[in-house]
Structure formats: C-alpha cells, structure tokens
Amino acid sequence: MQTRNNNNAQGIDVSHWQGVIDWPKVATSGISFAFIKATQNKIDPQFLANVKGAKAAGLMVGAYHYMDDAVTTVDKARAAAQVFYQAIQAAGGANLFELPFVLDYESNKQNLSKATLTANAKAFLEEIRRLTGVTPMLYTYPAFIGNFSGLSDYPLWIARYSNQAPVDASGWKRWDFWQYSDGQVGGTLPNGDRKVAGINGPVDLNEFAGTVSDLRAKYGKKTTPEREKPMETVAELEKRITALEKKLNMSGKEPLPKWAELAVISGKQKGVEAIATSADKSVPELSALQMMYNIGLLDPDILAAIRKLKA
Structure with missing residues (x-):
C-alpha cells in the first residue's frame, strides 16, 4: 500500500473517551476531518455533541460503528447496522455527513470463523449502503x-x-485513510x-x-446553483394572491366531497364548531376531521374536554 505524505489532509477519530472537545481549537490545529464514534451496543454519549461541534467548526465529518463481539450472526450484524442508522438519523440524517460511514471491525473474542467474520462485515456494510445510499x-x-x-470493493481505513x-x-492495495497513531505511539503530525x-x-x-483539496473534491457536498429566476410582476403576484384567497375562502358554496361526507355529517351532529364549510378545496380541516372520524374521536365527551382545554 502507499506511504504517508506530508501534504496529506490530517484528521482525528474520537469517542466519549476524549470527553468534551473544544472543536474550534481542533480546527485551528491543522485538523481537516473527524470520524466520530456513533454506536457500539448503543449510541455513544458524546456522539451528537461531537457531530454538532465538529460541523460547526468547519471540519468534514464521518461516523463509525464499533462491531461488538456479541455480534455473531448476519442477522445481528444487520440489527447493529439499524442501531447505527438510527444514530445517524438522530444526528441529522445521512446527508449531514461528508465522509463515509464506517464499520470498525477489529475483535474476535468469540473465535468466529473467517467466513463468519466476512459474512457479518458484508451484512453490516450492505445494510448501511441500502439504508443511506452511500458506500461505507x-x-x-x-x-x-x-x-x-471479497470485501476489497469497499474503501479501507487501515490502522x-x-x-x-x-x-x-x-x-x-491501497488505503483511503490511515490511522497512524493513537496519540502516544506511531507516527506524528506533520509538525x-x-x-x-x-x-x-x-x-x-x-x-x-490526498490533500485537503483532494479530500473536499472527493467527499465535499456538490451543489448545482439554481438559475436565477426573473422577478414576478406585481400583476402576477396579485393573480397568485387572488387564487390563494379563493382557495382558502370558506364560503361553503362548493359541493361536499364524497370522501368527507360521513365525517362532516357526524361532526356536525356532535357539534364540532370548526366546521364552517362543506367545500373540498383541499381544506386541512376536512382531512383532520376525516381522520378523527376514522379512529372514533368524534365523541361528545372528548370534544367537551378539548373545548375545556382550549378555554
């Protein structure tokens, strides 16, 4: 595999073991990216705070899952991927992260076979790719x-x-990221x-x-600027406003839509004061009324309680 290069972008990986991190200071120390531990058996207690802090400091961010030794089957590996994905969603969703999602697989205390270890890793990686649309x-x-x-189609982060x-x-035959030190032994920063x-x-x-520019070119969010739209004329704006007012007009002149008939009739019988029209017009109140009707909430006692709370 390739050697280190002093021009390569520098980064760190962290978990709750680092405690509270001053991310602005990290960003000024030559660090361009951070991989943040998300899950093992559960979400890392500092994951959400670390993601927020690193993003706010301008670092490119990735998330990793540590494969616990209790994961002994492909079903458990997929379940672990689901836990990891839930943490990603809690942090803001897959699109928040620039760097790849990572499976950290480095322990085999259960003495699983190589075939089982490979199958577990593949199941996890495939599930994350399915859930996020991103190759981990x-x-x-x-x-x-x-x-x-048979896993070399996935990029490698080597320690x-x-x-x-x-x-x-x-x-x-190559690595995308290299963990060259644990902060105590191994290689050093370029300084x-x-x-x-x-x-x-x-x-x-x-x-x-690669360089920081290479890192951003490969993983940075790529956006296509929208073409500038011409400003609407006053007449066009007035026309749109008139159409909107007409749509929202509660005149009640339009015929009652078939889908809302039972709900509206039941609602009026129960004294639902919000019903001011039978018009369709995509009025949200009708949809809400229909849902209430479907689940049996058009009950006089419940409505009375709601009015009391409103008062």
Whole structure:
C-alpha cells in the first residue's frame, strides 16, 4: 500500500473517551476531518455533541460503528447496522455527513470463523449502503485484515501505528485513510507532534490519501446553483394572491366531497364548531376531521374536554 505524505489532509477519530472537545481549537490545529464514534451496543454519549461541534467548526465529518463481539450472526450484524442508522438519523440524517460511514471491525473474542467474520462485515456494510445510499468503509488493522475476503470493493481505513506503509492484504492495495497513531505511539503530525489542541489527552491521528483539496473534491457536498429566476410582476403576484384567497375562502358554496361526507355529517351532529364549510378545496380541516372520524374521536365527551382545554 502507499506511504504517508506530508501534504496529506490530517484528521482525528474520537469517542466519549476524549470527553468534551473544544472543536474550534481542533480546527485551528491543522485538523481537516473527524470520524466520530456513533454506536457500539448503543449510541455513544458524546456522539451528537461531537457531530454538532465538529460541523460547526468547519471540519468534514464521518461516523463509525464499533462491531461488538456479541455480534455473531448476519442477522445481528444487520440489527447493529439499524442501531447505527438510527444514530445517524438522530444526528441529522445521512446527508449531514461528508465522509463515509464506517464499520470498525477489529475483535474476535468469540473465535468466529473467517467466513463468519466476512459474512457479518458484508451484512453490516450492505445494510448501511441500502439504508443511506452511500458506500461505507471498513476500518481494521493489519493483523486482523486477513479475516476478510471479497470485501476489497469497499474503501479501507487501515490502522497501523507507524510511518511504515501497510502491506497489501486481502485484496486491498491501497488505503483511503490511515490511522497512524493513537496519540502516544506511531507516527506524528506533520509538525512532529501528536498533541491536538482542544483535546485533553491522547487522540487517534489519521490522514487521508490526498490533500485537503483532494479530500473536499472527493467527499465535499456538490451543489448545482439554481438559475436565477426573473422577478414576478406585481400583476402576477396579485393573480397568485387572488387564487390563494379563493382557495382558502370558506364560503361553503362548493359541493361536499364524497370522501368527507360521513365525517362532516357526524361532526356536525356532535357539534364540532370548526366546521364552517362543506367545500373540498383541499381544506386541512376536512382531512383532520376525516381522520378523527376514522379512529372514533368524534365523541361528545372528548370534544367537551378539548373545548375545556382550549378555554
């Protein structure tokens, strides 16, 4: 695999173990990106705060899931992917993250076979790709990567605490990200240090296989600017306003739509004061009334209670 390069974009990966992070200070220390732990058995207690802080500081952000040893089958792997996806949704959804979603798979205390480890990893990765529409990435280290086969179509984040390049393995001939230090041993930042401002204690150090510009070109959000629309004339605006007023007019002259007949009749019989029209006109009140009717909420006692609360 390729070697390190001093021009490569520098980043970190963090979890609750780093405590509260001063993300603006991190951003001023030469760090361009951050992978943030989202889940293991449950959501990481600092995940949401870390995502918010890193995004606000202008860093490119990714999220990772640590595959727990309790995951021993493909069904459990898919369930773990669902937990991970729920955390992504809680943070703001897949579109909030620029960097790939990551499966961190590095432990086998259950002594599972290589075939099972590969199947579990594949099930998780495929489920995340299905849920997010984004190709995820695998994180592991050289002594563990030999457990996987047939997964090299997924990008690789390799962990090796050294400046010596990892060797090709299990179908991978290159890495997209390299975790070269845990903040205590291994390689150093281009400035020769392992300390990152804004973080108390050690933190994992990583680099992307390219410059910051390369990183943003590959993973940055690409938006196509909309063509400027000509301003509407006063006459056009007045026409739109008139049409809107007509749509919202509660004159009651239009015939009652068939779909709302039973609900409106029942509502009037029960004394629903909000019914001021039988017009269709896509009036939200009719739809709400129909739903109330369908689930049996047009009950005099319930309506009386609602009026009391309103008063």
